[in-house]
Amino acid sequence: MAKVHVSTSVNGQHTEFLCEPNESLLDVLRENLQLTGTKEGCATGDCGACSVTIDGTLVCSCLVLGVEIAGKEVGTIEGIAKGDVLHPIQQKFLEHAALQCGVCTPGLIVATKSLLDSNPKPTEEEIRYYLAGNLCRCTGYDKIVRAVQDAAQTMRGKRA
Amino acid sequence: MESFAYAAPATLDEALDILKSHRRRKVRTQLLAGGTDMLVQMRTSDREPRVIVDIKKLKETNRLNVGGKDTYVGAALAGVLLTADKQLVARHPGLVEAVDLIGSSQIQGRASLGGNLCNASPAGDTIPAIIANGGVCVIASANGTREIAAEKFVVGVGRNALKPGEILLGIRFPKPAKRTSDAYLRFIPRSEMDIAVAGAGVSITLDKSGKCTAARVAIGAVAPTALLVPAAAKALVGTRLEPAALQAAGAAASDASKPITDKRGTVEYRRSIVAVLVRRAAKIAAERAGALK
Numbered sequence: 537m538a539k540v541h542v543s544t545s546v547n548g549q550h551t552e553f554l555c556e557p558n559e560s561l562l563d564v565l566r567e568n569l570q571l572t573g574t575k576e577g578c579a580t581g582d583c584g585a586c587s588v589t590i591d592g593t594l595v596c597s598c599l600v601l602g603v604e605i606a607g608k609e610v611g612t613i614e615g616i617a618k619g620d621v622l623h624p625i626q627q628k629f630l631e632h633a634a635l636q637c638g639v640c641t642p643g644l645i646v647a648t649k650s651l652l653d654s655n656p657k658p659t660e661e662e663i664r665y666y667l668a669g670n671l672c673r674c675t676g677y678d679k680i681v682r683a684v685q686d687a688a689q690t691m692r693g694k695r696a
Numbered sequence: 697m698e699s700f701a702y703a704a705p706a707t708l709d710e711a712l713d714i715l716k717s718h719r720r721r722k723v724r725t726q727l728l729a730g731g732t733d734m735l736v737q738m739r740t741s742d743r744e745p746r747v748i749v750d751i752k753k754l755k756e757t758n759r760l761n762v763g764g765k766d767t768y769v770g771a772a773l774a775g776v777l778l779t780a781d782k783q784l785v786a787r788h789p790g791l792v793e794a795v796d797l798i799g800s801s802q803i804q805g806r807a808s809l810g811g812n813l814c815n816a817s818p819a820g821d822t823i824p825a826i827i828a829n830g831g832v833c834v835i836a837s838a839n840g841t842r843e844i845a846a847e848k849f850v851v852g853v854g855r856n857a858l859k860p861g862e863i864l865l866g867i868r869f870p871k872p873a874k875r876t877s878d879a880y881l882r883f884i885p886r887s888e889m890d891i892a893v894a895g896a897g898v899s900i901t902l903d904k905s906g907k908c909t910a911a912r913v914a915i916g917a918v919a920p921t922a923l924l925v926p927a928a929a930k931a932l933v934g935t936r937l938e939p940a941a942l943q944a945a946g947a948a949a950s951d952a953s954k955p956i957t958d959k960r961g962t963v964e965y966r967r968s969i970v971a972v973l974v975r976r977a978a979k980i981a982a983e984r985a986g987a988l989k
Binding site: 603 | 699700701702704728730731732735736739748750774776800801802805806889
């Protein structure tokens with residue numbers, strides 16, 4: 537099978553890789569680029585564990601081909617913290633114990649950032665609907681919603 | 697063909713050439729828009745190698761125009777772009793409602809109207825809404841462009857009217873007449889993230905006195921394809937959408953339905969619920985039409 541050479545940007549860094557034409561972006565991130573923070577849950581677009589952004593739009597990386605991201609800007613969980621300093625969303629997930637096993641957490645944090653970037657003051661209902669595509673089987677979601685609300689407040693404070 | 701290949705043509709001519717040259721060599725091609733159905737199928741029900749032709753770089757599939765004569769929605773535009781467009785929401789609220797019901801935020805970041813039509817699921821939520829709005833599919837081939845009504849585009853479960861070498865570029869909607877609006881409702885047993893048990897898209901035009909002068913009623917998930925139900929529309933025209941008229945429209949939709957029993961619902965349940973959805977969607981569409989100037 538002829539591999540395709542792809543030139544792209546991941547978390548602001550110019551990146552090049554070779555991939556099969558039918559290989560998912562998720563597999564490219566994890567296997568080719570060793571960015572294993574993005575998790576595979578269902579591989580059918582139902583669970584959101586593999587959430588990333590492409591040019592700022594939230595998507596499931598299992599439903600994107602690696603070859604499709606040529607010339608795009610991909611954002612993954614690895615790009616959320618600034619070096620050793622956690623992003624307020626990550627900090628609040630820890631403080632509110634909004635995770636247990638952690639498999640859904642990278643996807644939830646990427647999705648939460650996408651929500652708060654476009655809607656800095658979401659209602660609880662808006663949070664629950666926006667994150668409905670991120671399944672968590674541990675927390676029961678309440679702690680996640682509280683962490684998102686608290687993170688939103690912190691981020692609004694920083695902006696002001 | 698033993699392996700997959702990928703092409704992302706930058707122009708329509710280039711895309712049509714790719715389809716033509718592979719067809720000549722008897723190499724299978726498949727058009728890719730958002731891929732939210734296709735990539736899942738590629739890993740499960742249909743693993744056969746093919747040339748994936750990504751149509752997301754074409755200007756014709758990316759154009760959104762809420763214009764003086766009509767509305768044009770490029771076939772590959774992601775749902776998030778449609779729900780964010782205030783003009784489109786104001787003109788075709790039910791259509792955007794249907795888009796907004798499909799999948800998660802992540803799915804809406806990729807899934808498109810064109811893909812929903814081409815995937816041709818009986819339960820595709822946008823399809824009844826597209827039909828209710830009088831949507832016309834704009835299809836390109838090496839021989840030029842042809843247009844067919846959306847209700848004729850889906851021809852069976854998972855089957856559409858595209859011939860080899862053709863590309864669905866977009867969907868064109870006539871500009872709604874004054875005091876016209878639409879609504880789409882579906883029933884699922886929970887509040888989000890599910891596939892319709894039944895769906896109904898309705899467009900209503902009122903005169904100044906509030907009498908219905910035109911209507912289009914389309915139903916989904918109750919037959920192999922979404923159905924336009926002229927008898928249901930006829931039951932509404934000339935009325936003020938009184939309870940009796942709504943009942944008659946719902947009954948006509950029930951009669952037109954040809955549902956199956958599966959894990960989502962029985963024949964009897966689907967027949968019954970589709971009537972309720974038609975009544976409610978007609979009422980919402982009429983309220984919206986009355987609120988418009």
